[in-house]
Amino acid sequence: MFxxxxxxxxxxxxxxxxxxxxxxxxxxxxxxxxVIPQQRRQKKHQEMINxxxxxxxxxxxxxxxxxxxxIKETTFILKIDENTKIEIEKNSxxxxx
Numbered sequence: 274m275f276x277x278x279x280x281x282x283x284x285x286x287x288x289x290x291x292x293x294x295x296x297x298x299x300x301x302x303x304x305x306x307x308v309i310p311q312q313r314r315q316k317k318h319q320e321m322i323n324x325x326x327x328x329x330x331x332x333x334x335x336x337x338x339x340x341x342x343x344i345k346e347t348t349f350i351l352k353i354d355e356n357t358k359i360e361i362e363k364n365s366x367x368x369x370x
Contacts, residue, residue: 322363325349330370333361338370 325331329341331351339351339359348360 321369322366325366325369331366332368332370334365334367337361 325341327341327344331341332338337353339353341349342352342358343350348362349366350358350360352358
């Protein structure tokens with residue numbers, strides 16, 4: 274007798290994909306706003322490090338200014354004064370002057 278009332282009050286089934294859509298959109302936004310620009314910066318920095326040669330003036334991440342006097346496999350020898358040379362990792366070069 275009251276079957277029509279019961280049928281009207283049943284909740285609609287929601288597609289599970291639609292319920293995850295906001296989460297998927299947030300992940301995509303983070304990927305395009307954070308991950309891709311960081312990868313571009315890393316690629317540009319690696320290209321800069323690979324292009325360095327003897328005699329280039331550089332600044333390390335620690336703020337040390339110097340001139341590359343020798344290049345090894347994973348390190349640079351920096352001349353920071355007339356009689357002072359230090360060996361640093363290649364990835365510790367912040368930028369080229």
